[in-house]
Each structure stands twice: as C-alpha cells, then as structure tokens.
Amino acid sequence: xxxxxxxxxxxxxxxxxxxxxxxxxxxxxxxxxxxxxxxxxxxxxxxxxxxxxxxxxxxxxxxxxxxxxxxxxxxxxxxxxxxxxxxxxxxxxxxxxxxxxxxxxxxxxxxxxxxxxx
Amino acid sequence: xxxxxxxxxxxxxxxxxxxxxxxxxxxxxxxxxxxxxxxxxxxxxxxxxxxxxxxxxxxxxxxxxxxxxxxxxxxxxxxxxxxxxxxxxxxxxxxxxxxxxxxxxxxxxxxx
Numbered sequence: 001x002x003x004x005x006x007x008x009x010x011x012x013x014x015x016x017x018x019x020x021x022x023x024x025x026x027x028x029x030x031x032x033x034x035x036x037x038x039x040x041x042x043x044x045x046x047x048x049x050x051x052x053x054x055x056x057x058x059x060x061x062x063x064x065x066x067x068x069x070x071x072x073x074x075x076x077x078x079x080x081x082x083x084x085x086x087x088x089x090x091x092x093x094x095x096x097x098x099x100x101x102x103x104x105x106x107x108x109x110x111x112x113x114x115x116x117x118x
Numbered sequence: 119x120x121x122x123x124x125x126x127x128x129x130x131x132x133x134x135x136x137x138x139x140x141x142x143x144x145x146x147x148x149x150x151x152x153x154x155x156x157x158x159x160x161x162x163x164x165x166x167x168x169x170x171x172x173x174x175x176x177x178x179x180x181x182x183x184x185x186x187x188x189x190x191x192x193x194x195x196x197x198x199x200x201x202x203x204x205x206x207x208x209x210x211x212x213x214x215x216x217x218x219x220x221x222x223x224x225x226x227x228x229x230x
Contacts, residue, residue, distance in 0.1 A: 035219075045159075045167065045210055045221040061218045095166060103155025103214030106169040106178070 002026040004096050004109035011115045016086050022079040022096030022109055030054070030074040033099035036081050037108070038092035048094070049081065064090070083114070091116045120144055120213050124222035130230045137198040139225045141211035146191050148215070155214035158187055158196045161224075162207040170209075171196065203229060 008020035022034070036048040049070040050059040058070050069082040079096050093113050097105040121144040131137045147154045158171040169178050171187035174194060184199040198205055206229060211222040 044224045045212070047217075047219040047221075050217070050219075059217050099214075101172060103149070103153065103219075104157050104169065104172040105159075105167075105212070105214070105219075106172070108166040108168070110166055 002098070002107055004098065004107060006094065006096055006109045006112035009112040009114070011117070012086050013118050014087060014116055016116070017082070017084045018086065018114060020081040020083070020094055020096075020112055020114070022081075024077045024079065024098070027098070029072075029077040034072060034079045035097045035099060035105060036070060036079075037095045037097055037105070038090075039095070039111070040089070040092040043092075046092075050099070051079070086114075086116045088116050090114065119218055120147070120216055120220050122211055122213060122220050122222040124209075124211060124225050127223060127225055129225055129227045131198075131201045131227060132230050133203065134200050137201050137205075137227060139196045139209055139211075139227075141189075141194045141196070141222050143192045143194075143213055145216075147213050148191065154190065156187075156189065156194050157212045157214060158185075159210045159212060160205075160207055161210065162204075165207075167210065198227075201227070201229070 003025045005023045010018050012018050035050045038048050051070045067085045071080045093111040095108045095111045097108045100106040123142045125140045154174050156174045159167040161167045170181050175187045186197050208224045210224050
C-alpha cells in the first residue's frame with residue numbers, strides 16, 4: 001500500500017527554523033516528483049514546493065522562495081522541507097504528496113502541524 | 119499565477135439530490151502536450167485531501183460513480199448525481215498545468 005507519513009511537527013517563534021520529513025513506502029520513491037502543500041487553519045490549500053525525481057530541479061511558491069528548501073534522499077525514501085525565517089503566515093498543516101501522474105497529486109500524507117507564534 | 123475560482127462556496131444539499139460545483143480558471147489549462155491537468159479533491163472533516171478526478175474527467179479507483187467531472191479550457195464542473203451523507207466535506211479543484219499549481223477556494227458541501 002502506498003503511504004506517506006510526515007513528521008517534524010513543532011512550535012516555533014517567528015524567525016525560527018524547522019525541518020519537516022516525509023517517509024514514503026509502497027512505491028518506487030525515486031521515480032516520482034514530490035510536493036509539499038500547506039493548509040492554514042480554516043483556510044484552503046496552497047502549493048509550497050516541488051522537487052524532481054533526482055532532486056536536480058526544485059520549485060517554490062513566491063511566498064516561501066529564499067526561506068524554504070526542499071530536498072530528498074532517494075536512498076532513504078524520504079522527502080524534506082527545511083523552513084527558515086518562519087512567519088506567522090507560515091502556520092499551517094503541511095502535507096507531502098506524490099505526483100502520481102503528471103499534473104496531479106495522489107496520495108497525500110496525513111499532514112503535520114507547524115505553529116509559529118511568539 | 120493561474121487563479122482558480124469555485125462556486126458556490128457553500129452548497130447545502132438534500133440527501134439523494136444532485137449537486138454541482140463550478141471551477142473556472144483565469145487562463146486555459148490545456149498543456150502544450152495537449153492534456154488538461156484539472157483535478158478535483160475531497161477533504162472530509164479532519165482528513166487529508168483525497169483525489170476524486172484527474173485530467174478533467176478521469177475518476178480514481180474506489181471513487182463512487184455518482185461523482186463525475188467535465189469541462190474544457192477554463193470552465194469545469196464536478197457533479198454528484200445523488201448526494202449521500204458520506205459526501206459531506208470540502209471540495210477543491212486544482213490545476214497542475216502551470217507552476218505554481220493552484221487551488222480553488224473550496225466548496226463546502228453539507229446536508230440540509
């Protein structure tokens with residue numbers, strides 16, 4: 001069964017840093033583009049970042065460019081999101097998702113909560 | 119960025135009745151490869167999003183056939199032929215044609 005499990009949930013002060021992880025299983029991780037999508041409390045969904053299969057190409061939303069870094073370790077079947085200079089507006093549940101077929105996300109992980117507050 | 123606009127944002131429906139959600143994009147979602155990467159997701163309360171439909175009208179395995187997607191270019195629709203209690207939740211359209219991928223605001227489906 002295909003599974004994505006995020007970890008790294010935390011409470012951070014503004015300006016702080018946090019690293020999220022997403023452990024993948026049940027499929028050939030190295031063959032799929034992977035994404036991070038976030039959802040602020042009570043709000044809609046926002047694409048945050050994506051990474052190519054071998055990590056040589058990365059994509060970021062303008063709202064996180066220069067502050068977040070996406071990476072992957074195909075030997076460990078794990079996706080990462082290093083978040084820095086965190087702001088209150090970064091507070092959200094962060095989901096990792098597989099680009100199972102081009103232009104689509106399936107499945108999604110259960111999400112991990114990032115709280116940014118002083 | 120491509121702006122995705124859903125309507126209505128709230129949809130009270132009687133059990134067994136049909137429901138329809140509209141999604142419009144600010145520009146054509148036809149990709150240079152000829153495909154249209156328009157998706158529909160369901161998010162039940164307290165759960166992660168689940169894909170229902172990809173490439174406009176392709177239903178995922180395990181998704182009841184009462185769900186259907188249609189449309190082209192910039193205008194798309196998700197239809198539920200007969201709403202059941204388990205269909206309560208938020209529904210999002212999402213375009214995967216151009217980065218950043220963008221979502222509609224979400225439509226809340228509830229039972230009257």
